[in-house]
Amino acid sequence: MTIERFMVAGQLTPVSHYCHSVRAGNLVWVSGVVGMRSDGSIPDDTVAQFDIAMDAMDACLRAAGGKPKHVVKVQVFMTDISERAAINTRRIDYFGEHLPASTLVEVSALVDPRMKVEIECQAVLPE
Numbered sequence: 001m002t003i004e005r006f007m008v009a010g011q012l013t014p015v016s017h018y019c020h021s022v023r024a025g026n027l028v029w030v031s032g033v034v035g036m037r038s039d040g041s042i043p044d045d046t047v048a049q050f051d052i053a054m055d056a057m058d059a060c061l062r063a064a065g066g067k068p069k070h071v072v073k074v075q076v077f078m079t080d081i082s083e084r085a086a087i088n089t090r091r092i093d094y095f096g097e098h099l100p101a102s103t104l105v106e107v108s109a110l111v112d113p114r115m116k117v118e119i120e121c122q123a124v125l126p127e
Contacts (some may be wrong), residue, residue, distance in 0.1 A: 001025045002024070003017040003022065004023045004024075004026045004064070005021075005022050006023070006063045006064055007019050007020055007062045008020040008021065008059055009015060010038060010059065010062050010080045011033075011038075011056055011059060011060060011100055012034075012038065012061040013090075015111055018031050018074050020032065020033075021060040021061065021063055021064040021065065022064070023064040023125075026124055026125040027122070027123070027125075028061060028064040028066045028070070028122065028123040028124070028125060029120075029121075030060045030061050030064075030121045030123075031060070031120060031123050032051070032118045032119065032120040033053045033057045033060065033118065033119055033120070034111070034115050034117065034118050035048065035050060035051075035052040035053045035115060035116065035117055036049075036052065036112070036115065037052060042114045042115060045085075046080065046083045046087065046116045046117060047086050047087060048070075049088070049115065049116050049117050050087040050090055050119075053117055053118065054073035054090055054091075054119065056092055057120075057121060058094070059120050061121065064123075065073045065125055066123040068094055068095055069096075069098040069121045070124060070125050070126075071095065071104075071121050071122070072096075072100055072101060072124050073101045073102070073121060073122045074100045074101075074102050074103075074119065074120070075102075075104075075108055075120050076102065076103070076105075076117065076118075076119050077080055077104075077105055077107045077110065077117065077118040078105070078107070078116060078117050079106065079107060079109065079110065079117075080106065080109070080116065081104070081105070081106035083116075084104060087117070100121070
């Protein structure tokens with residue numbers, strides 16, 4: 001089986017030793033993405049951060065050949081879980097009828113103290 005690793009143009013440079021996404025056969029893993037713009041700025045608003053992170057996740061997924069309908073699992077990490085309802089509309093818009101398995105947890109902090117949300121996902125592409 002061929003394993004492909006993707007560094008996606010226009011995405012933030014990884015802060016450690018990893019790539020944006022990996023494809024092995026018809027399986028895709030997208031590394032955690034955050035709500036930081038390419039210029040390094042981070043909005044104060046959780047929803048704005050979530051929108052940036054969702055766009056980054058989508059770009060990394062598509063670089064590996066995936067689409068929203070292929071996502072089978074999504075993990076969302078938030079520093080304030082009480083804001084979950086505020087991000088739900090974007091999740092509904094993105095996944096539509098293709099409901100993934102999902103985990104959402106509150107964490108004490110992310111890699112930058114201004115960050116409020118991080119998302120990762122796994123996808124299965126058609127054979």
